[in-house]
Amino acid sequence: MNEIVASDLAIGYDKSSPLLRNLDFKLTNGVYVLLGANGSGKSTLLKTIAGLLPPLQGEIYVNGFKPYLLKRKEAAKLIGYVWQNPFHGFVEPNVEREILFISRQTGVEVNRKLIHKLVPLELFDRSPFTLSGGEAKRVSLASVISLDQPIWLLDEPFNELDFSGVKIFTDIINYARARGKIVVITTHYPSLADLVNPDYYLLINRSRGTLVIDKWSNLSDEELVGNEVIPRVLKSELTG
């Protein structure tokens, strides 16, 4: 059983003004979608769970470990964190080396099926910095999740994917669910998130500084709009 536990957690960059505080939650195996307005703290929460940022207060545990205390290689084996902006993560001169970078650092064998689902072979010799936005997203996803970690934190994975990319991604999330992973996905598009049949949503209420966690099936357009998130049905919102 995988587990992410927050206890009295405060996150952000400045102790005197956390983005969110007093967070208490426990996530177990399943697919979670993290929603909230621009700048509300979605990426910051994922970075805190990934161990890239220490808590400002309280504690965060991932499978019993404080992630910010783990060596980077150990964290990379436990947690697959995919950056919102893929170009932030690229370090290698070609796509093939980029995809295998974390595997080489950690010694973990990659799942080649996941790589080949996402990235066409003809991209392997290209510089990652010359890729289109969608190609870059596919490479950054492949470079992280091919390690098949028990925890995946995917920041805006739908951004810039075409429909084929969305379908491949959906298959990969079904695979993750069947393997008992915890997957946390951020998105601005709940209608796309519907395709992966999420189990729960986590919704940041920026004005109150709170995090609501509930079953995905309970998420309404009213709640989305009230929290500055794009609703599923746009027309009625714009005309209503």
Ligand SMILES: Nc1ncnc2c1ncn2[C@@H]1O[C@H](COP(=O)(O)OP(=O)(O)OP(=O)(O)O)[C@@H](O)[C@H]1O
């Ligand atoms: N390194 C940093 N130092 C100081 N403030 C930061 C830093 N990184 C982000 N912030 C601020 O923290 C707040 C939350 O940022 P975050 O990236 O977590 O938002 P988000 O919910 O992911 O937004 P988006 O929907 O635009 O991706 C924003 O106001 C942002 O400007």
Ligand SMILES: [Mg+2]
């Ligand atoms: Mg973000």
